[in-house]
Amino acid sequence: MKKPSAAPVLSVHRAQKRFGAIEALKDVSLEIFKGEVLALLGDNGAGKSTLVKCISGLHALDGGEITIDGKRAALSSPAAARRAGIETVYQDLALFDNLTPAQNFYCGREIAYPSWLPQALRFLDRQTMDREAAAVIERLKVKLPKFDAPVALMSGGQRQAIAVARATVFARKVVILDEPTAALGVRESRKVLDLILQLKAEGNAVILITHNMEQVVELADRAIVLRQGRKVGELKPSRSNQQKLVSMIVGAEA
């Protein structure tokens, strides 16, 4: 008999994805466990974002399957993936510029009433949403200039912090972060990294995409390297094999 913690929360089995002539994913498999940070590494265009978009329901796989808690999951849409407990901070589409932080927080799963109406026709419970979003942002010590202004007026770091804070609140099983610290200063990055550690401590499985080897060594329990859509390596990152990791990424290992 297996212990529950020994079964992966999420596993991807022989994923395939093509965009026309480009094979973005070729036979990629991975497993991730509760309370683990998995770094997903690879050069530009290696297929990292494509892989996470398949997991979060934005792209459909051309082949292979994804299981959650051992059961095959049909992640046919982002809504389905969110319902299955997968929370994603996308690399390119993190926030709505025209909405306030609270509106961004709850976008796509608004707190609304009455419950007998279809979701689209319910009335927004704006007070509750504002209050809870403000509480979270306060708790995570994210400094915002104004809480009721559109996020278009906020800096890159504040925006990224809002996106990550949203994921930490709704996270139930798996959190995927696609380059969450790209374009952030040292201090702002630190804040995001702390949030990631907190997610891990709360028992989430975290998939982290980053080009920063320091972060990989500090945070990741395991690292998977993609190159041109293939998985080319998997290891436990440490100071001593950091160099090996880099050569795997660029494809220069002896």
Add this chain to the structure above:
Amino acid sequence: MAIKPMPDATLRDSFRESVIARASVLPWVLRLLNIGPILILILLAIVVSILTPNFLKPINLGNILAQIAVIATVAIGQHVVILTRGIDLSVGSNLALATVMGGLVFRMTDSSTAVMLAMLLSGTAIGAVNGLVYVFGRLPHPFIITLATLSICRGLALEFSVGHTTMRGMPDAIAALGGYSYFGIPNSFFVVLAVVLVAAVFTRYMVWGRWLYAVGGDPQAARGMGIPVRGVLVSAYVISGLCAGIGAILLSGRTGASSPLYGDLLELDTIAAVIIGGASFLGGRGHIGHALVGALMIGVIRNALNLLNVDVFFQMIAIGVIIVVAVEADVLRNRLEAQARALQSTRLQ
């Protein structure tokens, strides 16, 4: 930003001060730009009433309200579509077809309910066609399908009215809605207010409205957040069609007739109203009431130029110039927002 060593402390301080000064002025300028259309409307009214005393006479004000009722109603629907980064070019012909449908039903029955329903259904159906073909036909832009229905609806309206340029007669209830006044305020304007109110509740207080702004703000991200983007888009065109149907009731009520020639260039007037009112072609911005402000502004300008005996073509030029000003204001707002963002980053260093 390049990091240069500051020569001395005073220079650094003056730099900081200018940053702080700009940071405190910017939000004010942005706020001013947001209420700009209303300010300009008020200013315009003051200037016009000084130029021509006839302007403020109750009967003239009532006329303006009656004249803009159709534009305002249809502009609300247009605004909903523009909120999603779309455009509905078919509203004018859609309205004409709806009046013709209403006219045909009126030949068969005297029931004003039946005639109104015919107009509303016709408008909504065309809206649904626009939305469904745009979304499920995977068209790159709604410009194409609504341009097609602009032509198709006008053709259908002419075909169904078999050569008549006007079909006289409308049921009393419709004539009352479109033509009569209540204490000097045209009934049609109460309809406009009701439409604005309902639209405001839907767009600001309901989940559907939030989705509308999200889809307009960033369609890809909206999909990523699990919002039914296609459904939201289709619904926007359906609402625009419904508003064209309501506009058809008002116009045929005012004229006591239906005509395949109605609504000519109404798409331009409504788009102008939305843009002048302060919405953005970039989508996801602007309060629905802005469409009403825009329509009022068009109404006031036309009326004033009429009172001042200015040629009709000058009216067209004036509206065109104001559109350019409004779009420039939107561009300016986006630039200032980008600056505000940059300042935000500097201040955090």
